[in-house]
Amino acid sequence: MPEPVLSIRDLAVHFTTDDGVVRAVDGVTYDVYPGETLGIVGESGSGKSVSTMSILGLIPQPPGKVVSGEAMFQGRDLLKLSKKELRRVRGNSMAIVFQDPMTSLNPVLKIGFQLGETIKAHHGSEKDDEVKDHVIQLLRTVGIPQPERRFEQYPHEFSGGMRQRAMIAMAIANQPALLIADEPTTALDVTIQAQILEVLKTAQDETHAATILITHDLGLIAEMADRVIVMYAGKIVELGDVNTIFAAPRHPYTIGLMESLPRLTADEDWLRPIPGQPPSLINRPPGCPFHPRCFLSQGRARCREEEPPLRPIHAGGTGVHLSACHFAEELEGATSKLAEPTVAEGVT
Amino acid sequence: MTEVSRPPEPGSPDAPLVDLDGTLYASGSQVRTMPGAPTDLAPELTDSALAHESGLELKARSQWAYARSRFFRHRLAMGSLVVLIAVLLCGAFAGHIASYSYDAIDLNNINAGPTTTAHHYFGTDQLGRDYFSRVLYGIRTSARVAFFVSILSTILGTLVGSFAGYFGGWLDNLLMRFTDLILTLPPLAVLLVAAARLGNGTINLGLFHLGQEYRVALILALLFWTGIARVVRGLFLSLREKEYVEAAKASGSGDVRIIFRHMLPNSMGPIIVNMTLVTAGAILTESALSFLGFGIKPPTAALGNLIAQGETQMQTQWWLVVFPGLTIVIIVMCINFIGDGLRDALDPTQRRIRA
Ligand SMILES: Nc1ncnc2c1ncn2[C@@H]1O[C@H](COP(=O)(O)OP(=O)(O)OP(=O)(O)O)[C@@H](O)[C@H]1O
Ligand code: SF4
Numbered sequence: 295m296p297e298p299v300l301s302i303r304d305l306a307v308h309f310t311t312d313d314g315v316v317r318a319v320d321g322v323t324y325d326v327y328p329g330e331t332l333g334i335v336g337e338s339g340s341g342k343s344v345s346t347m348s349i350l351g352l353i354p355q356p357p358g359k360v361v362s363g364e365a366m367f368q369g370r371d372l373l374k375l376s377k378k379e380l381r382r383v384r385g386n387s388m389a390i391v392f393q394d395p396m397t398s399l400n401p402v403l404k405i406g407f408q409l410g411e412t413i414k415a416h417h418g419s420e421k422d423d424e425v426k427d428h429v430i431q432l433l434r435t436v437g438i439p440q441p442e443r444r445f446e447q448y449p450h451e452f453s454g455g456m457r458q459r460a461m462i463a464m465a466i467a468n469q470p471a472l473l474i475a476d477e478p479t480t481a482l483d484v485t486i487q488a489q490i491l492e493v494l495k496t497a498q499d500e501t502h503a504a505t506i507l508i509t510h511d512l513g514l515i516a517e518m519a520d521r522v523i524v525m526y527a528g529k530i531v532e533l534g535d536v537n538t539i540f541a542a543p544r545h546p547y548t549i550g551l552m553e554s555l556p557r558l559t560a561d562e563d564w565l566r567p568i569p570g571q572p573p574s575l576i577n578r579p580p581g582c583p584f585h586p587r588c589f590l591s592q593g594r595a596r597c598r599e600e601e602p603p604l605r606p607i608h609a610g611g612t613g614v615h616l617s618a619c620h621f622a623e624e625l626e627g628a629t630s631k632l633a634e635p636t637v638a639e640g641v642t
Numbered sequence: 643m644t645e646v647s648r649p650p651e652p653g654s655p656d657a658p659l660v661d662l663d664g665t666l667y668a669s670g671s672q673v674r675t676m677p678g679a680p681t682d683l684a685p686e687l688t689d690s691a692l693a694h695e696s697g698l699e700l701k702a703r704s705q706w707a708y709a710r711s712r713f714f715r716h717r718l719a720m721g722s723l724v725v726l727i728a729v730l731l732c733g734a735f736a737g738h739i740a741s742y743s744y745d746a747i748d749l750n751n752i753n754a755g756p757t758t759t760a761h762h763y764f765g766t767d768q769l770g771r772d773y774f775s776r777v778l779y780g781i782r783t784s785a786r787v788a789f790f791v792s793i794l795s796t797i798l799g800t801l802v803g804s805f806a807g808y809f810g811g812w813l814d815n816l817l818m819r820f821t822d823l824i825l826t827l828p829p830l831a832v833l834l835v836a837a838a839r840l841g842n843g844t845i846n847l848g849l850f851h852l853g854q855e856y857r858v859a860l861i862l863a864l865l866f867w868t869g870i871a872r873v874v875r876g877l878f879l880s881l882r883e884k885e886y887v888e889a890a891k892a893s894g895s896g897d898v899r900i901i902f903r904h905m906l907p908n909s910m911g912p913i914i915v916n917m918t919l920v921t922a923g924a925i926l927t928e929s930a931l932s933f934l935g936f937g938i939k940p941p942t943a944a945l946g947n948l949i950a951q952g953e954t955q956m957q958t959q960w961w962l963v964v965f966p967g968l969t970i971v972i973i974v975m976c977i978n979f980i981g982d983g984l985r986d987a988l989d990p991t992q993r994r995i996r997a
């Protein structure tokens with residue numbers, strides 16, 4: 295394995311609220327390698343966004359606080375940088391594509407101006423016409439027709455898909471080493487989602503950026519990701535190669551996530567949602583965070599009493615495979631319907 | 643799909659200008675609703691082709707363009723704007739319009755009523771000065787004060803409000819408590835004290851000699867910025883939660899850049915509307931001050947001190963009060979109507995014009 299681009303160690307982020315301390319991210323460790331796409335999946339509120347936004351200083355502080363951890367990026371610990379140094383990283387060597395292109399563009403500023411701002415924020419000395427050429431080139435890269443004219447338009451003159459293209463153009467404006475896409479297609483029409491994924495792939499090719507892709511959508515992971523992290527209640531519960539995770543999931547929560555997906559190839563007219571609710575992040579029960587909902591636990595005391603560590607699993611796949619379940623080995627032979635080859639084609 | 647494919651060709655079926663509800667966000671003369679417009683266009687049908695088909699000329703149209711067209715259709719505001727401009731032009735070209743100087747005394751013709759003979763349209767005062775020209779010069783003085791007050795207090799209020807709202811925390815507390823403090827001061831008392839304290843001479847700033855109207859304006863501006871500060875702070879508090887501000891932060895823009903380049907443009911509407919309120923308030927307050935003898939002092943003509951001067955003889959020489967008074971009313975009413983028109987025009991909830 296080459297040197298990782300980003301190396302997160304034992305990251306913990308807490309929010310202080312009136313009800314108590316929310317442990318939104320609780321001891322997360324992972325690496326992102328050059329050129330790869332790392333998918334992060336998990337239910338709403340599992341800490342996917344917070345775990346990435348916090349390393350860029352983009353969570354509201356207060357109430358948020360990074361209480362421990364390390365985030366090594368290009369030889370520096372992002373969590374130790376000053377506000378100013380961190381600002382130079384944002385949008386420059388590490389950039390974000392947000393979820394909702396309808397709200398991520400300023401309605402009163404021209405598209406060209408907004409993209410130009412991103413460049414000028416880091417290359418203040420670049421001349422206006424150079425910036426303009428650069429922006430038009432970017433718009434062309436992301437497949438926006440007539441970029442010269444689009445440059446002068448306002449966001450309300452762009453459709454949702456076009457706006458997301460513009461957001462991707464903005465993210466790659468300064469040739470980032472790492473691209474974070476936080477649910478880049480969730481807010482879009484299905485027909486447009488596929489196009490945006492293509493644009494995202496182009497953007498990756500152009501910049502050779504590693505990508506963290508945050509999503510609820512396992513279909514998207516199947517199509518885009520090389521490796522997957524499954525998060526539950528602020529922790530990583532499973533990590534592995536995308537094929538391994540789909541072919542041989544070794545955590546009951548991952549299996550539950552896959553079971554709750556519609557199977558496109560089979561005559562299945564019901565879905566199996568994971569029973570129960572995600573746990574409170576404030577008064578976390580001892581033991582495995584998943585135990586109240588787990589089909590494998592069957593009331594075993596160990597699940598209630600002892601928190602399972604994230605440990606290596608040997609399920610036959612390639613690369614590292616980690617699972618945080620005491621009884622992962624009992625899942626021997628488990629596979630998911632998404633492992634069936636035709637599925638990834640249909641889900642976008 | 644493991645192979646990496648190219649982006650779609652230009653003119654891809656991304657429905658460039660048609661939103662889901664079939665509203666065409668193109669422009670030209672105005673935005674039209676096309677019932678049943680297709681949301682997924684054929685690939686070769688680019689937005690310009692579409693626009694051409696529907697007879698629309700494509701041109702970038704900002705919120706300002708929408709606001710402008712709405713303002714122009716606001717009759718009362720447009721009428722007021724015309725009247726106000728006429729009145730202000732009279733003030734600006736007072737020297738050319740009036741037949742007399744504002745301080746030319748003619749003791750042979752005192753307390754004359756309004757007449758067209760000898761061009762004393764508004765009559766003359768106790769010293770035989772032509773009242774028409776005094777009112778015109780009064781407009782000029784009052785307008786100068788109001789202009790200066792509105793510019794200065796808007797800049798001040800915007801700075802205070804935007805920094806308080808953007809940074810929040812202790813800075814917000816400090817700035818807003820200071821604003822509250824200014825607001826709790828009884829304005830007239832402060833104005834009277836300040837006016838008396840600062841004397842009535844000119845302000846000498848080395849190179850600049852500012853006339854007494856600027857002294858009054860400065861005092862007013864230092865009291866009038868609070869309203870705008872509060873409005874702008876409120877706007878910034880809500881704007882800073884917007885995703886596009888977060889996106890600007892995520893793209894590495896600094897605080898000052900975000901405040902001035904990303905958030906201020908979103909606040910211009912309310913700032914402009916409040917500016918009109920301040921302008922009207924400044925004219926009224928300056929008149930009140932001058933009326934009380936603490937503002938602009940004779941022989942310089944200001945609308946307020948003209949009324950004060952005429953007030954003692956109101957029973958017999960009604961014109962001494964009525965003409966300057968009416969002028970104030972007209973100016974303030976026009977400004978307020980313009981303010982209403984601007985508020986309606988800039989209201990972002992009315993963004994789309996339906997034909
Ligand atoms: N500003 C905040 N104040 C308090 N708690 C917060 C704040 N932001 C996030 N949290 C908490 O952190 C947890 C993780 O949030 P996060 O946004 O990372 O979830 P997510 O996995 O990205 O979910 P989604 O899929 O809905 O985007 C949530 O449970 C939420 O309660
Ligand atoms: S440790 Fe127990 S409760 Fe947790 S996932 Fe494994 S079996 Fe389920």
Ligand SMILES: [Mg+2]
Binds near residue numbers: 343344476
């Ligand atoms: Mg999220």
